[in-house]
Amino acid sequence: MKNTLIAPSVLAADFANLQRDIEMINQSQADWFHIDIMDGVFVPNISFGMPVLDSIRKHAQKPLDVHLMIIDPDRYIKTFAQLGASVLTVHYEACTHLHRTLQAIKAEGMLAGVALNPHTSVGLLEDVIRDIDLVCLMSVNPGFGGQSFIENTYSKVAKLKEMIVKHNAPSRIEIDGGVTQHNAAQLVAAGADVLVAGSFIFNASQPIETIAQLKALPTP
Numbered sequence: 433m434k435n436t437l438i439a440p441s442v443l444a445a446d447f448a449n450l451q452r453d454i455e456m457i458n459q460s461q462a463d464w465f466h467i468d469i470m471d472g473v474f475v476p477n478i479s480f481g482m483p484v485l486d487s488i489r490k491h492a493q494k495p496l497d498v499h500l501m502i503i504d505p506d507r508y509i510k511t512f513a514q515l516g517a518s519v520l521t522v523h524y525e526a527c528t529h530l531h532r533t534l535q536a537i538k539a540e541g542m543l544a545g546v547a548l549n550p551h552t553s554v555g556l557l558e559d560v561i562r563d564i565d566l567v568c569l570m571s572v573n574p575g576f577g578g579q580s581f582i583e584n585t586y587s588k589v590a591k592l593k594e595m596i597v598k599h600n601a602p603s604r605i606e607i608d609g610g611v612t613q614h615n616a617a618q619l620v621a622a623g624a625d626v627l628v629a630g631s632f633i634f635n636a637s638q639p640i641e642t643i644a645q646l647k648a649l650p651t652p
């Protein structure tokens with residue numbers, strides 16, 4: 433029985449004490465570091481770029497799950513491979529030739545992810561789902577941490593899980609945005625494999641225990 437992977441979003445970390453927060457995640461039961469790269473064009477925020485990720489990589493003791501919220505992500509596939517990304521996720525809405533982009537990510541030895549904005553239907557992935565290692569369902573409108581969870585996500589998870597089973601696809605389902613103790617169990621029950629959480633973890637009084645609680649959720 434697969435257990436749920438927990439990927440704390442570094443976007444919510446204290447950037448004045450980033451090494452401290454990275455060490456905390458290293459000591460926790462978290463599985464991945466979720467890295468949100470934002471360009472201020474695809475989303476109305478600019479997060480951080482290659483120099484910060486290079487510093488994170490030097491201290492992170494868990495795989496880097498890199499989420500590109502940028503236009504034309506093909507430009508940077510090799511760069512993020514060199515920066516140590518284990519998973520590289522691009523937005524469906526930012527790709528003209530998604531199948532080719534997925535092939536390019538895999539050619540660099542990374543797992544290939546596709547993220548869908550809240551308004552984007554999972555059905556649009558049907559012809560490429562077998563080539564996707566991770567589908568990231570945005571449960572907030574991308575760009576900022578600390579937003580409220582979009583309730584329609586539950587039904588999207590169920591639809592996506594049905595498609596993955598129908599096509600015998602390798603895809604994991606990742607949920608990104610507004611994940612807390614109020615929705616995590618229902619998301620896992622609906623078929624989520626990976627939970628991204630930023631503010632729920634980094635704003636917690638005891639973040640390591642908060643991660644342990646997410647990790648202990650029963651899986652279907």
Ligand SMILES: O=C(CO)[C@H](O)[C@H](O)COP(=O)(O)O
Pocket residue numbers: 441443444466468499572573574575576577578579608609610611628629630631632
């Ligand atoms: O992709 C993101 C925003 O675009 C963040 O990863 C996501 O919002 C997680 O942060 P939080 O758990 O605080 O919502």
